[in-house]
Amino acid sequence: MAYKIKINDGVATFTINRPEMRNAINFEVMDGLEKFLGIVENDEKIAFAVITGSGDRAFCSGGDLSEFHGFRTAIEAYPMLSRMASLLFRLSTLPMPVIALVNGAAVGGGCEIASACDYRVVSSKARAGFIQGTLAITSGWGGATQLFTKMKNHDAVLKFLTEAKIHNAEELKSIGWATSIYDDTAEIGLHEFISTMKDIHPDVHRAYKKISIQNWKNTEIENRMLEEAEQCAKLWESEAHHKAVESFLRKK
Numbered sequence: 001m002a003y004k005i006k007i008n009d010g011v012a013t014f015t016i017n018r019p020e021m022r023n024a025i026n027f028e029v030m031d032g033l034e035k036f037l038g039i040v041e042n043d044e045k046i047a048f049a050v051i052t053g054s055g056d057r058a059f060c061s062g063g064d065l066s067e068f069h070g071f072r073t074a075i076e077a078y079p080m081l082s083r084m085a086s087l088l089f090r091l092s093t094l095p096m097p098v099i100a101l102v103n104g105a106a107v108g109g110g111c112e113i114a115s116a117c118d119y120r121v122v123s124s125k126a127r128a129g130f131i132q133g134t135l136a137i138t139s140g141w142g143g144a145t146q147l148f149t150k151m152k153n154h155d156a157v158l159k160f161l162t163e164a165k166i167h168n169a170e171e172l173k174s175i176g177w178a179t180s181i182y183d184d185t186a187e188i189g190l191h192e193f194i195s196t197m198k199d200i201h202p203d204v205h206r207a208y209k210k211i212s213i214q215n216w217k218n219t220e221i222e223n224r225m226l227e228e229a230e231q232c233a234k235l236w237e238s239e240a241h242h243k244a245v246e247s248f249l250r251k252k
């Protein structure tokens with residue numbers, strides 16, 4: 001299966017399970033994420049939600065280019081982009097803290113997924129970046145909107161997006177994207193991060209999360225994420241984008 005869902009001791013974990021494809025997102029993973037959100041949104045006993053990837057090479061390498069390259073026009077690309085933007089809006093507005101356990105490379109849409117979470121707990125060996133610019137597109141799943149809404153250092157965010165570079169863990173921390181860095185296994189990294197918060201009653205976490213969501217709602221974040229998907233769809237149909245993806249796929 002392309003994903004795993006586990007609920008243990010108040011922690012619900014969604015694992016993208018395509019390590020041989022560096023956990024690229026295809027429609028099966030999207031279906032899984034939708035199922036996960038449906039479960040977590042309605043279970044009062046869940047204190048923390050976690051998103052991670054299988055193996056130690058990648059958190060997520062973004063959209064599966066071999067599957068999505070078939071979309072040639074904006075009209076064809078938009079349903080996939082907007083569906084994922086809506087799922088990431090739901091992820092970002094879950095009633096409990098959401099942790100991206102960035103166990104390895106997070107690029108393109110992988111960075112968008114992590115940006116939709118409240119916290120990014122990053123392996124010291126991980127690399128991450130909004131590399132969409134190198135494919136002649138922007139982020140299309142609402143990730144840039146998430147960053148501009150949550151992070152207040154406009155210049156650093158704009159540079160992070162437009163440079164389209166891959167950064168190491170220390171750089172990610174200084175940009176303000178990584179919340180914390182761990183050296184051990186992902187399991188230990190997560191355990192240590194959660195243990196700093198677990199003593200506080202889950203209702204307190206939920207109450208603060210509600211306040212932050214209220215703040216974002218006033219900024220029309222969902223509409224802005226869908227506009228981001230629309231803008232990306234327009235760039236998607238360009239010759240420059242198709243050529244860049246063909247060049248990536250030829251390297252296979």
Ligand SMILES: CC[C@@H](C(=O)O)C(=O)SCCNC(=O)CCNC(=O)[C@H](O)C(C)(C)COP(=O)(O)OP(=O)(O)OC[C@H]1O[C@@H](n2cnc3c(N)ncnc32)[C@H](O)[C@@H]1OP(=O)(O)O
Pocket residue numbers: 020021022024025057058060061062063064065066067068105107108109110112131132135138139140141232248251252
């Ligand atoms: C579609 C939405 C859009 C958005 O809104 O943001 C996007 O997400 S655009 C997609 C952006 N992603 C990429 O461009 C992926 C680029 N991938 C990489 O840079 C690297 O794979 C990596 C993530 C840094 C990992 O490097 P490494 O560990 O060296 O692995 P390989 O490169 O050898 O990859 C192994 C295997 O997996 C295939 N692969 C990786 N990512 C994707 C992907 N996103 N789509 C399809 N296939 C992917 C890669 O081609 C290799 O395949 P094989 O050669 O057949 O083993």
